Amino acid sequence: MTNPSRVGVIGVAIHPHITDARRSLEEILFDTTREALADAKLSIEDIDGIVVGANDQYDGRAIAVMAASGSVGGVDRDILSTPSAGEHAFVLAALRVATGQFRTQLALAWSPTEASPLHEVQRLAADPYFHRALPLDETSAHALQATALLAAVPGVEEAAWAIVVKNRRHGAAAYPGVTSPVAGLSDAYPLRWPLRADMVAAPTTGAVAMVLASPDWIADHQVQNVAWIAGMGWATEPSFLGDRKLAFAPALEAAVEQAYTAAAITAPLASFDVAEVSDTTPYQELLACEALGFAKRGDWLARAREGTFATGGKLPINLSGGALTLNPVFCTGLIRIAEVANQVRGRAGAHQRPGAARGVAHAASGGAMQYNTVVILSRGDEGARA
Amino acid sequence: MTTPRVGIIGVGQSKFTARRNDASYPDLVREAVVLALKDADLAFDDIEAVVYSLSPDAMVGIGNAERIGVDAVGAKNKRFLRINTGGATGISSVISAYYHIAAGICDVVLTAGADKVGECGDSQTVLNKIWDPTYERQLPLGTITMLAMSAVRYMHKYGMTEEDMARVTVKNRMHASKNPHAHLSKETTIDEVMASRLISWPVKLMDCCPQSSGGGAMVLASEKYIRERKLAAAWITGVGHCSESYYLGDRMGRGFVADHADAHALKRSFERSYAMAGVNDPQKQVDVAELYAPFSNTEFHSIEAAGLAQLGGSISQLREGRFSLGGEIPVNPSGGTLCTNAIAVTAMIRAAEIALQVTGRAGDRQVRRAKLGIASGNGGDHQFFGTMVIEA
Amino acid sequence: MELLSRQETWNIAYDHALGETASFFFTQIRDNAKLYGRRDAKSGRVLVPPRAFSDQTLEPTTEWVEVGPGGQIEAFTIVYERFRGLPEPPYAFGYVMLDRADTAIGGLFKGLDLVDPAAAAKRLAIGSRVTTKFADHRKGDVLDFWFEVHPIA
Numbered sequence: 001m002t003n004p005s006r007v008g009v010i011g012v013a014i015h016p017h018i019t020d021a022r023r024s025l026e027e028i029l030f031d032t033t034r035e036a037l038a039d040a041k042l043s044i045e046d047i048d049g050i051v052v053g054a055n056d057q058y059d060g061r062a063i064a065v066m067a068a069s070g071s072v073g074g075v076d077r078d079i080l081s082t083p084s085a086g087e088h089a090f091v092l093a094a095l096r097v098a099t100g101q102f103r104t105q106l107a108l109a110w111s112p113t114e115a116s117p118l119h120e121v122q123r124l125a126a127d128p129y130f131h132r133a134l135p136l137d138e139t140s141a142h143a144l145q146a147t148a149l150l151a152a153v154p155g156v157e158e159a160a161w162a163i164v165v166k167n168r169r170h171g172a173a174a175y176p177g178v179t180s181p182v183a184g185l186s187d188a189y190p191l192r193w194p195l196r197a198d199m200v201a202a203p204t205t206g207a208v209a210m211v212l213a214s215p216d217w218i219a220d221h222q223v224q225n226v227a228w229i230a231g232m233g234w235a236t237e238p239s240f241l242g243d244r245k246l247a248f249a250p251a252l253e254a255a256v257e258q259a260y261t262a263a264a265i266t267a268p269l270a271s272f273d274v275a276e277v278s279d280t281t282p283y284q285e286l287l288a289c290e291a292l293g294f295a296k297r298g299d300w301l302a303r304a305r306e307g308t309f310a311t312g313g314k315l316p317i318n319l320s321g322g323a324l325t326l327n328p329v330f331c332t333g334l335i336r337i338a339e340v341a342n343q344v345r346g347r348a349g350a351h352q353r354p355g356a357a358r359g360v361a362h363a364a365s366g367g368a369m370q371y372n373t374v375v376i377l378s379r380g381d382e383g384a385r386a
Numbered sequence: 387m388t389t390p391r392v393g394i395i396g397v398g399q400s401k402f403t404a405r406r407n408d409a410s411y412p413d414l415v416r417e418a419v420v421l422a423l424k425d426a427d428l429a430f431d432d433i434e435a436v437v438y439s440l441s442p443d444a445m446v447g448i449g450n451a452e453r454i455g456v457d458a459v460g461a462k463n464k465r466f467l468r469i470n471t472g473g474a475t476g477i478s479s480v481i482s483a484y485y486h487i488a489a490g491i492c493d494v495v496l497t498a499g500a501d502k503v504g505e506c507g508d509s510q511t512v513l514n515k516i517w518d519p520t521y522e523r524q525l526p527l528g529t530i531t532m533l534a535m536s537a538v539r540y541m542h543k544y545g546m547t548e549e550d551m552a553r554v555t556v557k558n559r560m561h562a563s564k565n566p567h568a569h570l571s572k573e574t575t576i577d578e579v580m581a582s583r584l585i586s587w588p589v590k591l592m593d594c595c596p597q598s599s600g601g602g603a604m605v606l607a608s609e610k611y612i613r614e615r616k617l618a619a620a621w622i623t624g625v626g627h628c629s630e631s632y633y634l635g636d637r638m639g640r641g642f643v644a645d646h647a648d649a650h651a652l653k654r655s656f657e658r659s660y661a662m663a664g665v666n667d668p669q670k671q672v673d674v675a676e677l678y679a680p681f682s683n684t685e686f687h688s689i690e691a692a693g694l695a696q697l698g699g700s701i702s703q704l705r706e707g708r709f710s711l712g713g714e715i716p717v718n719p720s721g722g723t724l725c726t727n728a729i730a731v732t733a734m735i736r737a738a739e740i741a742l743q744v745t746g747r748a749g750d751r752q753v754r755r756a757k758l759g760i761a762s763g764n765g766g767d768h769q770f771f772g773t774m775v776i777e778a
Numbered sequence: 779m780e781l782l783s784r785q786e787t788w789n790i791a792y793d794h795a796l797g798e799t800a801s802f803f804f805t806q807i808r809d810n811a812k813l814y815g816r817r818d819a820k821s822g823r824v825l826v827p828p829r830a831f832s833d834q835t836l837e838p839t840t841e842w843v844e845v846g847p848g849g850q851i852e853a854f855t856i857v858y859e860r861f862r863g864l865p866e867p868p869y870a871f872g873y874v875m876l877d878r879a880d881t882a883i884g885g886l887f888k889g890l891d892l893v894d895p896a897a898a899a900k901r902l903a904i905g906s907r908v909t910t911k912f913a914d915h916r917k918g919d920v921l922d923f924w925f926e927v928h929p930i931a
Contacts, residue, residue, distance in 0.1 A: 023797045024520060024795050024796055024799075024830075025794070026797075027797045027831070030830070030831050049627075055449075056442060056444070057449050061516060062512055062513070063442055063470065063471075063472045063765070065471065066472065069632055069766070070833025071831075071833065073836055075631050076629070076654060078626065078628060079627065079629050080469060080478055081470050082467050083450070084453075084467050091467060095489040096485050098489035099488040099489045101389075101488070114792050114793050114794050116791050116792070120789065120790055121449065124443075124448065125448065125453060127448060128448060132784075233465075234465050236463070236466040237462065237463075238457050239453060239456045240457075251462070370453060407783070447788070508863070510864065511862045514863065520794070520797075524919060524920045525884045525920065526861075526869065528861065528864070534855035535854065535855050536853075538853055538854060538904065542904040583858070583859070584859075584895055585858065586855045587898070631834060633825075633833070634873060635827075636881045638881065639875040639881045640823070640880040642881075
C-alpha cells in the first residue's frame with residue numbers, strides 16, 4: 001500500500017490578470033474551476049472535497065464562500081473555506097489528502113477589485129483598540145518592514161531595486177504586454193516611504209485553482225505530470241507589528257524549517273531548480289531569500305549584481321514575474337505555489353525553466369508577511385512526507 | 387490497516403452572555419483557550435498548530451480578525467490558519483484540526499475562537515450581507531427570515547404547528563437550566579413562548595437564539611500522544627461535511643434535490659460521518675446529540691437529517707419526550723444553539739458538549755451511560771453542514 | 779474601574795460586475811417589464827433567477843425562457859420586527875415559482891393587509907397564485923418588481 005501521506009498536484013489554472021468585465025465573480029470562478037479540472041483530466045464528480053481561500057471584504061459578501069460555493073462545485077460536496085489566506089486553502093487541501101480519507105481536492109483562491117478603496121478594506125484589519133485610527137493598510141505595514149531593513153542592512157535599497165528590475169523583466173517574458181518600463185531608482189517617487197512607485201504593483205483581479213490527488217488516484221489513473229509535495233510548512237507572526245522584529249522573518253524561518261525537514265533539504269541553494277517567493281514588495285523577496293537559505297543579507301547586493309536569481313542564473317526566482325508584475329492581492333500566495341507546480345510539471349509555458357525537477361514556493365499574506373507558507377514541489381520519487 | 391485515531395483531550399467555554407464590556411474580542415478567545423489548556427493539563431508550548439474559528443469578520447468589526455487573535459491562541463511562529471463556514475465554522479474548525487493530526491503532521495492541535503455578537507448592532511443587518519449582491523441583497527433577507535420560510539414549508543409538508551415549535555424552546559430551556567455556561571437558562575412554558583412577540587411569521591422572539599458573547603476552545607491529540615501520556619480522551623470516530631445550493635429558491639419549486647423545509651445536505655453530511663464511524667442504525671447507536679438549531683423549528687429537520695426520526699416524524703416524538711433529558715435520545719442537553727449562540731464558536735460548542743457527555747463530565751445535564759454522541763453545525767444560508775461522531 | 783469603548787463604521791463601496799446573464803435579466807425588466815429564466819439542459823430545470831451555469835450539474839445553461847408574470851408562492855414570511863438597515867415593518871416577502879420556471883425567485887409581497895398575521899399567512903399559503911407587478915420607473919433591479927396575491931373571490 002502506497003504511503004498515504006504523499007500528495008500530488010495534478011491540475012493548475014492561473015489567472016493573475018482578469019480584465020474582461022463581461023463575467024461576474026461567480027462566472028470567473030466557474031471558468032477557472034473547469035479549466036483546472038480539464039488540466040487534471042477529471043470532472044467535478046471525481047472531486048472529493050474543496051477548500052477555498054477568499055476575503056469577505058474584498059468580495060463584498062459577508063461570507064465569501066456562500067455564493068461562490070456553487071461555482072466551484074460545492075453543491076453536494078465537502079467544501080471548506082480558509083479566509084486567512086488563499087495559500088491556506090492549499091495547506092488544508094493537502095492535509096486532507098494526506099489523511100488518506102480523500103483521493104482528490106480542489107483548492108482555489110481569488111481576489112476581485114470591486115471594493116473601493118482597497119486600502120480602506122485592508123485598514124479594517126487593524127485592531128479597533130489601538131491601531132485603527134492609523135492609516136495602517138498592508139502597503140503601510142510593508143513599508144514599515146522596508147524601513148526596518150533600510151536601518152539594518154546598508155545598501156539594501158539598491159538590492160531591492162535590482163529585484164524590481166529582475167522580476168519585471170521576467171514578467172515581460174511571462175506575461176507580455178502587461179508590464180510597463182521601470183523608472184530608475186532615483187527617478188521613482190516614494191509611494192509610501194521607503195517604498196517607491198514600481199516597488200508595489202497596482203491590484204489586479206485574479207483567480208487560481210489547483211487540483212491535488214493521492215498516490216492511489218494518481219496510480220489508478222496513470223496521471224503523468226505530477227508535482228509531488230515533498231515538504232510543507234506554515235507559520236504566523238504575532239498580531240501587532242510593534243511586537244515583531246520587522247527586519248527579520250522568524251515565522252518564515254519556522255515554516256522553512258518544517259518544509260526543509262520534511263523534504264530533507266540541507267543545502268537549499270543546490271536543492272532547487274526554481275523558486276517563487278512573495279514579492280509584494282522587493283524587500284519581501286530579500287527576506288525570503290535569507291530565510292530560505294539562498295542568500296544572507298550581506299550577500300543580497302552581490303547576488304543581485306551577479307544575476308544568481310535571474311533567468312539563466314543558478315536559481316531563478318519569480319520567473320513568473322511575481323506580484324511585482326501582476327498583483328491579484330489576495331491570491332498572489334496560492335499563485336506562487338501554482339507557478340512552481342507548473343514549473344515542475346513542465347507546464348509553465350513561456351517562462352518555463354527547462355528541466356525543472358524541484359522547486360520551492362513561498363506565500364505570504366497579511367501586513368509585512370504575517371502568514372508564511374512554504375511548499376516544496378518535486379517531480380521525482382524521493383517519497384518525502386508532505 | 388486502521389487509521390490512527392484522534393482524540394479530544396480538553397475543552398473550554400465561557401459562561402456565555404449578551405455583552406462582555408469587560409473584555410476585548412481577543413480577551414474572550416484567550417479566556418476559552420486558558421480553560422481548554424487547563425482541562426487538557428497542557429501549556430501553550432505543547433501546542434503545535436492552531437485552527438482559528440471565526441465566521442463573518444463583520445460580526446466583530448475587524449477585517450481578518452484572526453490576525454489579532456494570533457496572540458490570544460499563542461500561535462507565534464506556529465502553524466495557524468482560520469476557517470469560516472458561517473455558522474458551521476466551529477465544527478469545521480474542529481474537523482480541520484482533526485485533519486492536521488490524521489494527516490500525521492501534528493500530535494497536538496488547538497482550535498479556538500470567540501464572538502462578540504452584541505457589539506455589531508443588529509446581527510441581522512450584518513447577516514443580510516451574506517446574500518449575493520446580484521439578485522438577493524436588496525431583499526430583506528436575514529437568517530431569521532430565511533429560517534422562518536423553512537418553517538413555513540415544513541408546516542406545509544408535515545403539519546408542524548406553532549405550539550410544536552414552542553415545545554422545542556421549552557425543552558431546550560429546561561436543559562439549559564442545568565448548564566452553567568448557557569446564555570438563556572431560564573425555564574419557560576408553551577404559553578410564554580406563544581405570547582412572545584412575533585418577529586417573522588411564524589417565528590417568535592422565544593423561537594430565536596440569542597446573540598451571545600463568549601469563547602470556545604478544544605485541544606485535540608493523536609492516539610499515540612494520548613496513549614503515551616495516559617490521557618483521558620473522547621475519540622473522534624466520524625467527520626464529514628456537505629453543502630447545498632446557495633440559492634434558496636432552487637430548494638423549492640419543481641425538480642429540486644433538497645427542499646428548504648428539510649436539511650438534505652445535513653443528512654448527506656451525517657451519511658459521511660456515520661459511514662466513517664460505522665453507525666448504520668443511528669436510532670439504536672446514538673446516545674446523545676447536539677444538533678445546531680438556532681430556531682426552534684430547525685431542530686425538527688435536524689433530528690430527521692441525523693436519522694433519529696423519519697421525515698416529519700420528530701414532531702410527535704419530541705412531544706412524547708423522546709429527545710428530552712431522561713428520554714431515549716436527548717437532543718441538545720446543553721440547551722443548544724437556541725439558548726446560546728456565539729456564532730463563531732457555536733458549532734464548536736456542540737462538539738465540546740458531546741466530548742463532555744461521552745466522558746461523563748457533563749454535570750447536571752449528563753445523559754446517563756452516554757457512550758456515542760453526534761454533533762452538527764450549519765452555516766451560510768442553511769448551506770454548509772459539518773457533522774461529527776464522538777465516542778468514549 | 780472605568781470601562782471605555784470606541785465607535786467604528788465600515789465605509790466601503792463596491793462596484794459588482796453582474797455578468798452577461800444577470801445583465802440580460804435586468805435589462806429585460808428595465809426595458810420590457812419581462813422576466814426570463816435560463817434552462818439547465820442536463821436537469822431540464824428552468825432556473826430563475828437566471829444563471830450562466832447550474833451549480834447542481836456544473837454545466838452552462840443553454841437557453842432563455844420567458845417566465846411569469848403569474849406564479850405560485852413557494853415560501854413566505856411576514857416581518858414584524860425592526861432591524862437596522864432593513865425596511866420598516868410589517869412587510870411580507872418570500873419566493874415565487876413563476877409560470878414556466880422550475881425554481882423560485884425572491885421578492886416582496888404587496889397589496890395585502892398584514893395587520894392580522896394568521897390571516898395574512900393564510901393568504902400567502904404555499905401554492906397561492908400571485909401576479910408580478912412592475913414599477914412604472916424601473917432601474918434594472920430586483921426591486922423593480924413585486925408580487926401581488928390574487929384578490930379574494
